[in-house]
Amino acid sequence: MSTSTSTNQGTLADANANARPFTGLITRDREPENLEFPFSALSSWIMPNEQFFVRSHFPVPKVDLQTWRLEVEGLVDKPVSLTLEELRGMPSRSVTMVLECAGNSRIFLNPKVSGLQWELGAVGNTEWTGVPLSEVLKKAGVKAGAVEVVLEGMDRGEIKKEPVSPGKISYARSISLTKAMSPEVILAYQMNGEDLTPAHGFPVRAIVPGHYGMASVKWLNRIILLDREFRGYFQTTDYTYWNKQDGMPVQLFPVSEIEVKAEISRPGLHEVVPADSVYRMFGAAWTGESDVVKVEVSTDGAKSWQPAQLLGDPVRYAWRLWEYHWSTPSQPGRYTVMARATDAHGNTQPMDRDMHRGTYVITHVQPIDVQVRKVNGASSMDSYAI
Numbered sequence: 278m279s280t281s282t283s284t285n286q287g288t289l290a291d292a293n294a295n296a297r298p299f300t301g302l303i304t305r306d307r308e309p310e311n312l313e314f315p316f317s318a319l320s321s322w323i324m325p326n327e328q329f330f331v332r333s334h335f336p337v338p339k340v341d342l343q344t345w346r347l348e349v350e351g352l353v354d355k356p357v358s359l360t361l362e363e364l365r366g367m368p369s370r371s372v373t374m375v376l377e378c379a380g381n382s383r384i385f386l387n388p389k390v391s392g393l394q395w396e397l398g399a400v401g402n403t404e405w406t407g408v409p410l411s412e413v414l415k416k417a418g419v420k421a422g423a424v425e426v427v428l429e430g431m432d433r434g435e436i437k438k439e440p441v442s443p444g445k446i447s448y449a450r451s452i453s454l455t456k457a458m459s460p461e462v463i464l465a466y467q468m469n470g471e472d473l474t475p476a477h478g479f480p481v482r483a484i485v486p487g488h489y490g491m492a493s494v495k496w497l498n499r500i501i502l503l504d505r506e507f508r509g510y511f512q513t514t515d516y517t518y519w520n521k522q523d524g525m526p527v528q529l530f531p532v533s534e535i536e537v538k539a540e541i542s543r544p545g546l547h548e549v550v551p552a553d554s555v556y557r558m559f560g561a562a563w564t565g566e567s568d569v570v571k572v573e574v575s576t577d578g579a580k581s582w583q584p585a586q587l588l589g590d591p592v593r594y595a596w597r598l599w600e601y602h603w604s605t606p607s608q609p610g611r612y613t614v615m616a617r618a619t620d621a622h623g624n625t626q627p628m629d630r631d632m633h634r635g636t637y638v639i640t641h642v643q644p645i646d647v648q649v650r651k652v653n654g655a656s657s658m659d660s661y662a663i
C-alpha cells in the first residue's frame with residue numbers, strides 16, 4: 278500500500294524564485310529547543326528537513342534501541358511489543374502532509390497572550406514514511422468498546438508555568454479510534470526519505486494528517502486503547518478551546534482538526550516593495566479534512582479581493598502553493614496585504630479573531646504590513662521576479 282506523491286508539485290522546486298535566502302531557523306526557546314522557519318524563505322512545496330520547525334515541550338529523550346519497544350496495551354486482545362526492526366519490517370506507506378502547530382501565528386493576537394510568539398513559520402509540509410497505525414492496532418486486536426487511542430511519547434518533564442503540571446509528566450495526546458483506523462495516520466520513522474532526527478521524534482512518531490501538530494506525538498513508545506475520553510494534561514489543561522455546541526453552555530474541547538488558512542511568504546512582514554511595478558506575491562494554503570479550492574488576495578486593506586492562482590495539484594492533507602501578481606501602487610507608503618483561503622466544505626477564514634479559541638487555532642485573516650517605496654533605477658521588470 279503505497280501512495281504516490283509524484284504530482285506536478287515536483288516541478289515547483291523553484292516555486293518561490295524571489296524567496297529570501299534561508300539563513301537558519303529562528304530560536305523561540307532554548308531549553309527545550311523550539312525553532313521557527315522564517316516563512317519568507319519558503320521556496321518549495323516539500324520543505325527540506327533542516328528547514329522544518331521544531332516544537333518540543335520537554336528535552337529530547339535519550340533512546341537506546343537495544344531496549345526501545347513500541348507497546349500497545351489497554352482494550353486489546355493481546356498486548357503487543359514491537360522492536361524498531363519489527364515495526365520497520367511491516368508494510369509501509371508515505372503521506373505528504375502539512376504539520377502546523379496550533380499556536381502558529383500567535384504574534385497576530387491582540388492583546389498579546391502567553392505562549393511561544395510564533396510568526397508564520399511554525400508550519401511545514403513534508404513526506405513522512407511509516408506503518409499505518411491501523412495495522413499495528415490490528416496486530417493487537419481492538420476490543421469492542423474502545424473509542425480513543427492514546428499516543429504517549431518518551432519525553433518527560435514538569436510544566437512550571439501556570440497552569441502547572443502535577444510534577445513530572447510525559448507528553449501524551451489521544452485521537453478517536455475512527456481517526457486512528459484511517460489509512461493516512463501512520464507511525465513514521467522517516468521524513469523525506471531520511472530517518473527521523475532526534476528533534477523530530479527519532480525513532481518513531483505518530484503522523485496524524487488533518488490535525489494540528491500536537492497530535493503527531495514524537496518519540497512514541499506507548500499506545501493505549503481506552504473506552505472513554507483521555508483526560509491528560511495536553512488534552513484538558515493545555516491545547517483546548519471554548520466552544521458552544523447545540524445550545525449547550527460553553528464547553529472546553531481539545532484542539533484537534535486543522536482549520537482553513539492561507540499564509541503569505543512574499544512579501545514578508547515589513548518588506549520594502551518597489552512602487553509602480555509588478556510584484557509576485559507567493560504563499561501556501563491548507564486545511565484539515567478537505568481541500569483548498571480558493572485563495573484570494575487583498576492589497577487595499579480588505580476593501581476588495583482578487584483571486585490568486587493555485588499552483589500544482591491538490592493533495593489531500595498537504596498544503597497548496599499560490600501566487601498573485603500585484604501591480605503595486607505608484608504612491609509610496611505603508612500598505613497592508615492579506616490572503617484568505619476557502620476549502621471544499623465552504624469554510625473561509627474569518628476576518629476577526631474568535632475569542633473562544635484562546636491562544637490556539639489562529640486562522641483569522643492576517644495583515645502583512647509592507648512599505649511601498651520608489652526604488653531608484655528599478656524598472657518594473659526588475660521587480661517582476663518569477
Ligand SMILES: Nc1nc2c(c(=O)[nH]1)N[C@H]1C(S)=C(S)[C@@H](COP(=O)(O)O)O[C@H]1N2
Nearest residue numbers: 330331332333334378430448490491494495
Ligand atoms: N512527544 C512529544 N510529541 C510532540 C510534542 C512534544 O512536545 N512531545 N510537541 C507536539 C507539537 S505541539 C507539535 S506542533 C509537533 C511539532 O513537530 P516538529 O517538532 O517535528 O515540528 O510535535 C508534537 N509532538
Ligand SMILES: [Mo]
Nearest residue numbers: 378379490491
Ligand atoms: Mo504545537
